[in-house]
Amino acid sequence: MTADPPLVLDIDGTLTRPEGWGIDPRVFDPLREWDAPVVIATGKAFPYPVALCHFVGIPELVVAENGGVVYTGDDVFFTADREAARAVAEAYEAAGYDLGWGREDTVNRWRETEIAVNLEQPLEPLREIAADHGLEVIDTGYAYHVKDTDPTKGEGLETIADHVGIDLADCVAVGDSINDVSTFEAVGRSFAVANADERATAAADEVLEEVHADGTLAVLERVRGT
Numbered sequence: 001m002t003a004d005p006p007l008v009l010d011i012d013g014t015l016t017r018p019e020g021w022g023i024d025p026r027v028f029d030p031l032r033e034w035d036a037p038v039v040i041a042t043g044k045a046f047p048y049p050v051a052l053c054h055f056v057g058i059p060e061l062v063v064a065e066n067g068g069v070v071y072t073g074d075d076v077f078f079t080a081d082r083e084a085a086r087a088v089a090e091a092y093e094a095a096g097y098d099l100g101w102g103r104e105d106t107v108n109r110w111r112e113t114e115i116a117v118n119l120e121q122p123l124e125p126l127r128e129i130a131a132d133h134g135l136e137v138i139d140t141g142y143a144y145h146v147k148d149t150d151p152t153k154g155e156g157l158e159t160i161a162d163h164v165g166i167d168l169a170d171c172v173a174v175g176d177s178i179n180d181v182s183t184f185e186a187v188g189r190s191f192a193v194a195n196a197d198e199r200a201t202a203a204a205d206e207v208l209e210e211v212h213a214d215g216t217l218a219v220l221e222r223v224r225g226t
Protein backbone atom coordinates (compact mmCIF):
# COMPACT_ATOMS: atom_id res chain seq x y z
CA MET A 1 0.00 0.00 0.00
CA THR A 2 1.30 3.45 -0.85
CA ALA A 3 0.52 6.76 0.78
CA ASP A 4 1.00 10.39 -0.05
CA PRO A 5 4.21 11.74 1.51
CA PRO A 6 4.01 14.69 3.93
CA LEU A 7 4.58 17.98 2.12
CA VAL A 8 6.51 21.11 3.06
CA LEU A 9 5.59 24.01 0.82
CA ASP A 10 6.80 27.58 0.61
CA ILE A 11 4.27 30.21 -0.56
CA ASP A 12 5.84 33.07 -2.54
CA GLY A 13 7.51 31.84 -5.69
CA THR A 14 6.27 28.31 -5.05
CA LEU A 15 2.45 28.30 -4.80
CA THR A 16 2.19 31.50 -6.82
CA ARG A 17 0.79 31.91 -10.31
CA PRO A 18 3.38 31.51 -13.07
CA GLU A 19 3.41 35.30 -13.56
CA GLY A 20 4.73 35.59 -10.00
CA TRP A 21 2.03 37.04 -7.75
CA GLY A 22 -1.03 35.64 -6.02
CA ILE A 23 -1.75 32.04 -5.04
CA ASP A 24 -2.51 29.87 -8.05
CA PRO A 25 -6.04 28.53 -7.41
CA ARG A 26 -5.12 25.21 -9.04
CA VAL A 27 -3.20 24.23 -5.87
CA PHE A 28 -6.29 24.34 -3.64
CA ASP A 29 -7.90 21.01 -4.52
CA PRO A 30 -4.73 18.87 -4.57
CA LEU A 31 -3.70 20.25 -1.18
CA ARG A 32 -7.15 19.80 0.32
CA GLU A 33 -7.23 16.20 -0.92
CA TRP A 34 -3.64 15.37 0.07
CA ASP A 35 -3.66 12.30 2.29
CA ALA A 36 -0.79 13.36 4.58
CA PRO A 37 0.21 16.43 6.59
CA VAL A 38 0.93 19.59 4.60
CA VAL A 39 3.25 22.08 6.29
CA ILE A 40 3.27 25.64 4.98
CA ALA A 41 6.77 27.09 5.58
CA THR A 42 7.08 30.73 4.62
CA GLY A 43 8.73 34.05 5.33
CA LYS A 44 5.33 35.69 5.49
CA ALA A 45 3.85 36.94 8.75
CA PHE A 46 2.09 34.32 10.89
CA PRO A 47 -1.53 35.11 9.90
CA TYR A 48 -0.90 34.61 6.18
CA PRO A 49 -0.05 30.88 6.18
CA VAL A 50 -2.70 30.26 8.86
CA ALA A 51 -5.25 31.91 6.59
CA LEU A 52 -4.02 29.91 3.62
CA CYS A 53 -4.55 26.64 5.52
CA HIS A 54 -7.93 27.89 6.67
CA PHE A 55 -9.13 28.76 3.17
CA VAL A 56 -7.68 25.63 1.55
CA GLY A 57 -9.36 23.58 4.28
CA ILE A 58 -6.34 21.75 5.76
CA PRO A 59 -4.98 21.52 9.32
CA GLU A 60 -2.90 24.53 10.33
CA LEU A 61 0.73 23.37 10.34
CA VAL A 62 2.76 26.50 9.89
CA VAL A 63 6.33 27.73 9.92
CA ALA A 64 6.07 31.51 9.54
CA GLU A 65 8.52 34.40 9.45
CA ASN A 66 11.36 32.15 8.28
CA GLY A 67 11.17 29.99 11.38
CA GLY A 68 10.53 32.77 13.90
CA VAL A 69 7.00 31.51 14.55
CA VAL A 70 6.01 27.85 14.51
CA TYR A 71 2.47 26.48 14.93
CA THR A 72 1.97 22.76 15.41
CA GLY A 73 -1.81 22.93 15.42
CA ASP A 74 -1.77 22.85 19.23
CA ASP A 75 1.03 25.16 20.33
CA VAL A 76 2.72 28.29 19.02
CA PHE A 77 6.49 28.59 19.44
CA PHE A 78 8.39 31.85 19.07
CA THR A 79 12.06 31.34 18.31
CA ALA A 80 13.20 34.89 17.63
CA ASP A 81 12.98 38.23 19.35
CA ARG A 82 10.88 40.85 17.61
CA GLU A 83 12.45 43.71 19.55
CA ALA A 84 15.76 43.59 17.68
CA ALA A 85 14.05 43.58 14.28
CA ARG A 86 11.73 46.36 15.40
CA ALA A 87 14.77 48.41 16.50
CA VAL A 88 16.30 47.96 13.03
CA ALA A 89 13.09 49.17 11.40
CA GLU A 90 13.01 52.22 13.64
CA ALA A 91 16.67 53.06 12.94
CA TYR A 92 16.12 52.58 9.19
CA GLU A 93 13.14 54.93 9.28
CA ALA A 94 15.01 57.42 11.49
CA ALA A 95 17.74 57.48 8.82
CA GLY A 96 15.12 58.69 6.33
CA TYR A 97 14.16 55.39 4.72
CA ASP A 98 10.81 53.65 4.58
CA LEU A 99 9.82 49.98 4.87
CA GLY A 100 7.90 50.56 1.65
CA TRP A 101 4.49 49.06 2.33
CA GLY A 102 2.37 52.16 2.87
CA ARG A 103 1.02 53.82 5.99
CA GLU A 104 -0.83 50.86 7.50
CA ASP A 105 1.79 48.28 6.42
CA THR A 106 -0.17 45.03 6.42
CA VAL A 107 3.05 43.19 5.55
CA ASN A 108 4.54 43.86 9.01
CA ARG A 109 1.44 44.68 11.03
CA TRP A 110 1.04 41.19 12.49
CA ARG A 111 4.67 40.12 12.30
CA GLU A 112 5.93 38.85 15.63
CA THR A 113 9.64 38.13 15.16
CA GLU A 114 11.09 39.79 12.06
CA ILE A 115 10.60 42.72 9.71
CA ALA A 116 10.11 42.71 5.94
CA VAL A 117 11.24 45.60 3.74
CA ASN A 118 10.05 46.28 0.20
CA LEU A 119 12.62 45.33 -2.45
CA GLU A 120 12.41 48.85 -3.87
CA GLN A 121 13.98 50.29 -0.71
CA PRO A 122 17.78 50.77 -0.35
CA LEU A 123 19.46 47.56 0.76
CA GLU A 124 22.91 48.67 1.89
CA PRO A 125 21.84 50.95 4.76
CA LEU A 126 19.43 48.24 5.83
CA ARG A 127 22.22 45.66 5.92
CA GLU A 128 24.46 48.02 7.90
CA ILE A 129 21.79 48.83 10.49
CA ALA A 130 20.82 45.16 10.79
CA ALA A 131 24.45 44.15 11.32
CA ASP A 132 24.74 46.76 14.08
CA HIS A 133 21.87 44.96 15.82
CA GLY A 134 23.28 41.48 15.24
CA LEU A 135 20.67 40.59 12.62
CA GLU A 136 20.92 39.47 9.00
CA VAL A 137 19.04 40.55 5.88
CA ILE A 138 17.95 37.94 3.36
CA ASP A 139 16.43 38.60 -0.05
CA THR A 140 13.70 36.07 -0.80
CA GLY A 141 12.86 37.64 -4.14
CA TYR A 142 9.68 39.06 -2.60
CA ALA A 143 11.10 41.15 0.26
CA TYR A 144 14.20 41.85 2.31
CA HIS A 145 13.72 40.03 5.60
CA VAL A 146 15.51 41.43 8.65
CA LYS A 147 15.87 38.45 10.93
CA ASP A 148 17.72 36.69 13.68
CA THR A 149 20.50 34.56 12.23
CA ASP A 150 19.42 31.52 14.26
CA PRO A 151 15.87 30.39 13.54
CA THR A 152 15.30 28.76 10.17
CA LYS A 153 12.38 27.17 8.40
CA GLY A 154 14.17 23.83 8.71
CA GLU A 155 14.31 24.05 12.50
CA GLY A 156 10.68 25.08 12.63
CA LEU A 157 9.85 22.10 10.50
CA GLU A 158 11.64 19.81 12.97
CA THR A 159 9.45 21.18 15.76
CA ILE A 160 6.31 20.42 13.78
CA ALA A 161 7.55 16.96 12.79
CA ASP A 162 8.18 16.12 16.46
CA HIS A 163 4.72 17.22 17.51
CA VAL A 164 2.78 15.75 14.61
CA GLY A 165 4.75 12.53 14.45
CA ILE A 166 6.00 12.69 10.89
CA ASP A 167 9.41 11.51 9.74
CA LEU A 168 11.30 14.27 7.94
CA ALA A 169 12.98 11.64 5.77
CA ASP A 170 9.55 10.91 4.29
CA CYS A 171 8.79 14.58 3.56
CA VAL A 172 8.83 16.22 0.14
CA ALA A 173 9.63 19.95 0.03
CA VAL A 174 9.20 22.53 -2.71
CA GLY A 175 10.67 26.04 -2.58
CA ASP A 176 12.26 28.85 -4.52
CA SER A 177 14.74 30.84 -2.47
CA ILE A 178 17.52 31.13 0.08
CA ASN A 179 15.05 30.76 2.95
CA ASP A 180 14.13 27.27 1.70
CA VAL A 181 17.68 25.90 1.90
CA SER A 182 17.27 24.81 5.54
CA THR A 183 14.00 23.09 4.61
CA PHE A 184 15.64 21.28 1.74
CA GLU A 185 18.40 20.08 4.05
CA ALA A 186 15.89 18.77 6.59
CA VAL A 187 13.67 16.63 4.35
CA GLY A 188 14.04 13.44 2.35
CA ARG A 189 13.31 14.89 -1.10
CA SER A 190 13.56 18.51 -2.18
CA PHE A 191 12.58 20.31 -5.35
CA ALA A 192 13.41 23.85 -6.50
CA VAL A 193 11.00 25.42 -8.97
CA ALA A 194 12.55 26.75 -12.20
CA ASN A 195 12.33 30.35 -10.95
CA ALA A 196 14.38 29.49 -7.83
CA ASP A 197 17.43 31.55 -6.85
CA GLU A 198 20.98 30.18 -6.91
CA ARG A 199 21.04 29.07 -3.29
CA ALA A 200 17.79 27.11 -3.50
CA THR A 201 18.76 25.61 -6.84
CA ALA A 202 22.10 24.42 -5.45
CA ALA A 203 20.51 22.95 -2.30
CA ALA A 204 17.63 21.07 -3.94
CA ASP A 205 17.80 17.41 -4.88
CA GLU A 206 16.15 18.31 -8.15
CA VAL A 207 15.47 21.49 -10.11
CA LEU A 208 12.14 21.53 -11.92
CA GLU A 209 11.54 22.66 -15.48
CA GLU A 210 8.33 24.41 -14.49
CA VAL A 211 8.00 27.73 -12.65
CA HIS A 212 5.98 28.66 -9.55
CA ALA A 213 2.79 26.61 -9.00
CA ASP A 214 3.36 24.79 -12.30
CA GLY A 215 6.46 23.30 -10.67
CA THR A 216 4.72 22.47 -7.42
CA LEU A 217 1.78 20.86 -9.23
CA ALA A 218 4.24 18.75 -11.25
CA VAL A 219 5.83 17.55 -7.99
CA LEU A 220 2.43 16.67 -6.51
CA GLU A 221 1.65 14.58 -9.59
CA ARG A 222 4.96 12.75 -9.30
CA VAL A 223 5.03 12.00 -5.58
CA ARG A 224 1.33 11.32 -5.01
CA GLY A 225 0.90 7.82 -3.63
CA THR A 226 4.63 7.09 -3.56
Ligand SMILES: [Mg+2]
Pocket (backbone or CB within 6 Å): 010, 011, 012, 013, 014, 140, 175, 176, 177
Ligand atom coordinates in the same frame (compact mmCIF):
# COMPACT_ATOMS: atom_id res chain seq x y z
MG1 LIG B 1 9.55 31.74 -1.62
